Amino acid sequence: MVGGHGCAGFRLPTGDPVVNGAVDEGSVRVVARPETSRGFRLAGLPVRPATDGPGAEEVTRRLASQDDVAVIFVQRELFDGLGEGLRRSLEATSVPVVVPFPDPSWEEAGPSEEWVVELLRRAVGYRVQLR
Numbered sequence: 001m002v003g004g005h006g007c008a009g010f011r012l013p014t015g016d017p018v019v020n021g022a023v024d025e026g027s028v029r030v031v032a033r034p035e036t037s038r039g040f041r042l043a044g045l046p047v048r049p050a051t052d053g054p055g056a057e058e059v060t061r062r063l064a065s066q067d068d069v070a071v072i073f074v075q076r077e078l079f080d081g082l083g084e085g086l087r088r089s090l091e092a093t094s095v096p097v098v099v100p101f102p103d104p105s106w107e108e109a110g111p112s113e114e115w116v117v118e119l120l121r122r123a124v125g126y127r128v129q130l131r
Contacts, residue, residue: 026070026095029063031056036075036104045073053081060098061086069096076100097122 030040030047037047048063050056056078063069074082079100082090090098099119 027068028071028073029069030073031059031063031078032073032075033078040073050078053078053083057082057086060090064090064093064096064098072096072098074098074100076102091122094122 028045030037030045031050032040032047033051034049037049040047048059050059056074060072060074060082063072079087079098090096097119
């Protein structure tokens with residue numbers, strides 16, 4: 001398991017509690033292509049650049065092993081290039097939560113309900129139905 005934070009009552013070295021697999025506080029990191037990184041940096045988020053799947057896998061694996069990282073946003077194209085083993089390991093843990101985000105596009109966005117339902121399932125531990 002990457003990061004190994006799935007235990008209830010576990011405390012991060014910073015003192016932030018992990019209760020039932022949910023982090024009350026923790027840091028956010030972004031893995032993105034260099035051309036996409038600027039907007040996240042302007043928003044004050046630390047970005048780790050990657051240009052391809054293997055590079056993103058190395059960066060994501062390193063971030064996921066850090067005890068203070070609670071959320072990792074990964075650009076969708078880079079996320080799709082992560083190895084199957086790492087993706088399964090990340091999906092099996094509640095901390096850090098890895099959230100793929102779409103590549104920049106001017107096209108109309110498609111339905112995102114299933115994605116939101118999956119994020120909620122991971123956060124609360126069971127599937128919810130949106131109305």
